[in-house]
Amino acid sequence: MVQEWYIDAGGRSEGPLSASELRERAAAGRLGPTDRVSADRVEWVFAGSVPGLAFPARQPGRPLLETVVSGSVHLSDSAAAVAAPVSDAPPCIPGYEVRGVLGTGACGVVYRAWHESLKRVVALKTVRLAQNTSPDVVERFEQEARALAGLQHPNIVAVYDRGHADGRAYFAMELLDGEDLGARIDRAGPLDERTAWLVARQTAAALAHAAKHGVTHRDVKPANLFLVPAPTGFPFPPDVPMVKVTDFGLALTSGPDDIDQRQTAAGVLLGTPIYMAPEQFVGSNVGPKADVYSLGATVSHALSGRPPFDGRTVWEVMKKKSEPAPRLGPTVSRETADLVAAMLATDAAGRPEYVDLIARIDALPCLDGAFSAAGLPATSGRTPVAPAPVVSEPLPPAPAVVPGRKRWVHWATFIGLGAVVGGAVLVGIVGRPTNSNVPDGTWSEERPGAYATGAQHLLYTSGELTGWRSGGGLWQIEEDDAIEKTPVIAGFGTAVRPFDPAPNFRVTLTLDPHTATAVELQIATTSGPPATQWVVRLDRPVGCSFGKRVGAGAFERAGEVVPIPTAPALAQEGRRPYLEVKYERAGGTLAAWFRGQALGQTSAAGLTTNELRVQTIGGSVRIDYAALEELIEQK
Template identity: 35%
Template sequence: MSSDADDFFTIAERLSWIESDDRERLRRRSMDEGLDPTKLALEEGLLDAVQLDTIETLQQPREIIPGYVIEDIIGRGGMGVVYRARQVALDRIVALKTILVSRMADASAVSRFEQEARTVAQLRHPNIIAAYDFGKHGGRLYFAMELVEGEDLERTIVERGPLDETAAWGIARQVASGLAHAARHGVVHRDIKPANLLLVEPPEGFDLPDGLPMVKITDFGLAFLTADSDTRTRLTAENATVGSPHYMAPEQFDGFDADLRSDIYALGASTYHMLAGKAPFDGMKLPQILARKLAGKIDPLSTHRDDLHPGTIALVDRMLSHRPEDRFDDYASLLAAIDSLGLPIKGSSWSNMVAGTPRSGEHTVITQTPGTGTDPGASLVTEPNLPTTDSQKSKSGLLIWAAACFVALASAVLIALRPWETNTEPPPTAIAMTDVGTSVLLFNGVNTHNWLPVSGNWVAIPQQAVLAGTDGLIGHTLFKSESGRAIPLEYYRLVIFTERRSDDVAAEVHFGMEAVPGRNAARYVVRHDKTGITVGYREQDRGEFMPLGQTVPWPNDTPLVALVLERQPGGWFVSANERPVGAVRLREPSELPEFRLSSENGTTWFSEITVTELAEATTQLH
């Protein structure tokens, strides 16, 4: 036991998963009490299932996967681990990726793995990491791949900064070529991003422009495991991140199957990252990313660079079109569009491909590439998440956030303190607010702890990380701890994702409830049904819904809606899928620090429910 404990906890410390003090304490307890190290680590909550499996693998390097000897760990993700291993029969070094079957989203994913891995293993292209072997053993799926020594594109951008057009399109074209080969075999990657693109030295005699690195697309073997329709609901599940929301196409969040146009979107987002030096929606939290993706809003590339040719901007815009049919239908068309830019790749030096670096002796001939894409003038709501050392930039980001969210709302429908009475007061005015702290997840995806059921049936569905409600209401209070006391939140931003299960079902959020005994008093309501989003009021939990103002319709008939309610000094400001819905004044003298979710005529799903405390900024918006 002593030897086993030493091995187990020493490996955990070497991987920086426990501190040295914990290692010694746990080792002693394991020896004194005769406890298995794995059970002890689980008991104290220090390591998760993937970490435990990794340590077990490193303890038994010859026994985990038949025919392979594990040498070291290369990296880990939410679902699996990649090891450096030696394939004994061929005496070659490979990258061996393993996934615990228990970490899969559903049982059908295992059979999909076995079926589709055979197809992936047939891919043979210089820009794709070669797949050698796959299988299942001891409760693990494994995939052996070509081990390539190189630097991923994401790290390159961090170290070098934005790339110039020649480098960006030289890399993008190689990726498109590899994806075209995969598409001909019926394979879609589903997770193209800079971190999955390795830059390596091209082999001798390989036809690439001087100095341009060769690209190897990684993670082809397991990307299809993200194909199930509940990708969106599992994005934030513990240790189960299955995609990269900054790069994923909108239809992947909306439950539609990914196809080659989804990969083209992700390649467009990666090209955006290369040229802008940051990913689309950089600095935003998942709820904001999902809302903007579903609304088809993206910060134009021209806001980050003023030296890009219109042809480059137009091509990236088309690749990032919200609707799949507005992108390219095949890779031949995309490759032709890249070639039509006329970039002088020949003779370029990789060291001179960083944006802003002079390239002597080169002349760029770029032609405008027609195509439909996102509107370059479209506004993007940006949540500030900027370095505190750059106060001016942080203030600017704050104003962008407040302006985009609320200036339009200032002219939206006015709902009076008593909506049914005549009122002549001016509408509430949105002002700049700043986040006081980080967003707090109010629903943990596992149970309804801290929620207050009022009526109907409410259950958590851990597999989907959603709160499901049928014909009833459930509430949650909004307090913070201050000097050991519970203090109601005064100003805050509440974000709630809601999804109807059928057209007959309506979902509501009740807010601004009058502070009266019994908590069944008048309140404001934002309602979502098949017609769209409407702000109104009810005099009690099940009182008649009275609409105030016009219903805001939704394009593309999407069932997923991101509701954002912001409580400011002047009133409440409501938006849905980044579209203003209404502005209402605060109730006086006070409102209950509580909101309620409602499902009517069936079952509604709620997820990603977060609250962020706000404080007034110094600049008011007009």
């Protein structure tokens, strides 16, 4: 009986083919070693593992897979229109000790360097400011530095510094240890569905963050997704890497100070043809959904071992992209094939927005709730409900604060709704306001109710983040040298600590605003509409106050303003930089204090007080103590 073969080559299922036809396709380069083949359409194997198949030698530098910055329609002219840098002596850049070359390209050189003030090894990216260097190259270089400097996300490579020195523009960025996704595929073949979507989910979160800040990458592809080992404490499955999105050299920005770049010069392509969205070929109306398309093409490549499109020239690829993309074949689930098809919709309007894309990724059966609502890997199959966003108005920059030396202990896991622990402590008897009709911000001196402090529940156990979850940003454990290397919560963005409230309770929090311009503690909410958030706000230029936000509106103060001492002033007094905030719900009233001084109060009727939400603005914050005390009314 003659053996028949079936091919699943990047979504194009074909067959049956005879063994001789299979050999002819392999010899002609129309069947690759990472394409999947099957004799029964049940068990699929890589074509490279089938005896008797010979494949042509791979040609180096496939232009269709390279970034194009060119007006030429011929792929042989696809490199950037500048000469490759001439190898010369390392640059002399103040504050850096150059220790070797990491890579070179048409636009510059990347060095390994020691950052003398940060005391860390960095990647130092440079480009010459010479007459023979295209102004477009320098502008793209500066644009990449600006775009990266404005983004703070764990899945985006970090930038520490930028400037000009020794005839070069430069910026220092995070040095990554790993390999890019393209190299991973070349080395080990296609990814399984779960790993591919775990990589895509991280990338989508990073791109969504960039889009929120007005940045469209425009060159998403396997080579620009760098895979690094997951940091200690991140509960990734074994062998699943952490993603770092790199190379924002073609990024499109839409901030108020940026020139509109959506209209590209006629005849100029920006991007990588194989992965580019159709609208990028014509250079207009390019936005975040172009990155969704490129991510879809990248996922298709990761799953099948080859890009979803191919051709000898840009025009061939452009023509193919004017039609629906080939659907992934039977080696992937229907849900995966449907989602990739949606991401590769020819019309941008047919592609999902990031919020929908991430929700659909999270719902894929192959992930089984692998990510929490915060975007971090979940520790169970349950996905917690995403908290309502907190909106803050822009603030002026924070005054300079000299940070202490840092030593990172480990990356923390936000575990969600953890059980609070602690022992009962009876401290004493105190009076509490009980009039629930007190106007907002008016402090009542009537204290007919008396309360004893009962059981105490620690909301932060030193060195652990059990029970906390991230609402955005990055939070981890850090040793603070200012308080004898005490482990503290350190981070930026939003951190949430849910708890089971007693009928009457007090929460105490001590924090160091550190580099943040402002910190908001959301202590109570109403469901609305519109929803109202009651907050304690630490604003460096203004002071600490108690008030509310209605919907997405501005902060409305409802009480006194207490000055915030600076860290140097506290140090002169021999005090730590940590400031105490207390709030309590008792006798139908919600009240707040800062460093022992009353801020204000409001009626607790209709308020939900089952979590503490910390949001930073313009920098990071540190927390070294958080606890809840039950208050027992004395009859």
